[in-house]
Amino acid sequence: EPEVTQTPSHQVTQMGQEVILRCVPISNHLYFYWYRQILGQKVEFLVSFYNNEISEKSEIFDDQFSVERPDGSNFTLKIRSTKLEDSAMYFCASRADRLIDNSPLHFGNGTRLTVT
C-alpha cells in the first residue's frame, strides 16, 4: 500500500538554526498538510497546500515557517530560526481529494525535532 514517507526520522538542532523537514506524499494525492504534535499534547494543524500554494495556515505557522514543493514528489517544511518550543513531532499528511470531505488523510511517521 502506498505511504507517506518523511525524512529524517529524528533531527537535533541548536536554537536559531534553520531546519528543513522533508516529505514524499502519496504519488497521486493533490493535497498536502503539515501537522505537529508536542509530546503528550494534541495534534495541531500547521498548514495545507494545494496547487503549489498555501491553502490555509494556522496561527502557529508564522513567518518562521515556510513550505515548498520543489519538484513533483517532495514537500518540505522549513523553520528558519528554530526555538526551543519548536521541539515536537512534525507529521506530513496527504489526501487524494479534499472536496470529498470523508476521504482519509494519510500520515507519515513523522520527524522528531529536538531543539537544544
Next chain:
Amino acid sequence: KNQVEQSPQSLIILEGKNCTLQCNYTVSPFSNLRWYKQDTGRGPVSLTIMTFSENTKSNGRYTATLDADTKQSSLHITASQLSDSASYICVVSPGSNYQLIWGAGTKLIIKP
C-alpha cells in the same frame, strides 16, 4: 467553541478483553467523525470515518458508533491484542472548507 473531548484519558486492560472508548464533541457544522490509531512515535492511522447518516461502522475488531443527536461517538475494541496498545484519537470534520478538530486521545495499554 469547537471541541472534541475523549474519555478515559488512559485505560489498561488485559489481553483478550473488550473495551469502549468515548468521544463527545461540540462541533458545528458537522461533516464526519474519524477515529485514528496512533502507535507511540508513529503517525496516526485512520480506522473509521463516519458521516452524519451512519450509526455504526466496523473495521475488523474495531467498531465505531455515532449518535449525531447527542454528539457522541464510541470506539469498541473486541478481543484486544497486545498490538492494540496505542493512543486512539477522535477527530471531527466540520466540512471540506474547515480544518479538523482533534481530540487529545485515549492511551490504551493492553497487558498480557
